[in-house]
Amino acid sequence: DAKTTQPPSMDCAEGRAANLPCNHSTISGNEYVYWYRQIHSQGPQYIIHGLKNNETNEMASLIITEDRKSSTLILPHATLRDTAVYYCIVRAMDSNYQLIWGAGTKLIIKP
């Protein structure tokens, strides 16, 4: 089954760039990689998604390696409000409609 691997936790200084890695070595060629975050126990919030090319929006940048086996979410100027659990997600291989959510990375932004 397609799945992702993320470090369980990371720290980052306020104002610095936060780089969150994700390994998805079993992803197939036409699958998107999605990133969401969850602040405390609120509903998860969509951040960004990508297929092959790097993507950028108002929240973050997504860098996907050429072989698509891994990606990095970049928060360019982290603030205290970016403290959250970040999930890297791919589709389940045997389903058209299910996403596989791992345990995510707990990102703590320190002042």
Next chain:
Amino acid sequence: EAQVTQNPRYLITVTGKKLTVTCSQNMNHEYMSWYRQDPGLGLRQIYYSMNVEVTDKGDVPEGYKVSRKEKRNFPLILESPSPNQTSLYFCASSFGPIGTHAYKQYFGPGTRLTVT
């Protein structure tokens, strides 16, 4: 304002007493899902719906039922709740199907359920 609403937000109930958690979205989305989240785990999908009257099981459907009679509503039904269904529940909706560029999920605020 585009949003997904869930009610109730908090619920304490006893084993065996049927309950329904409502979910409604105002974005005319076709796709809706229910998830549960337990401590230290990511979200696990319970059921999903691709459109009105079209639903299917997710990863952990046992003990739950859903219905999709209207596009905007997707209630989660626990016919006979048990303590192992104590969890944080999220409803989500999206415009497009998973795996497409349009698959951006909007989540509700969550329902914290305790079954004693």
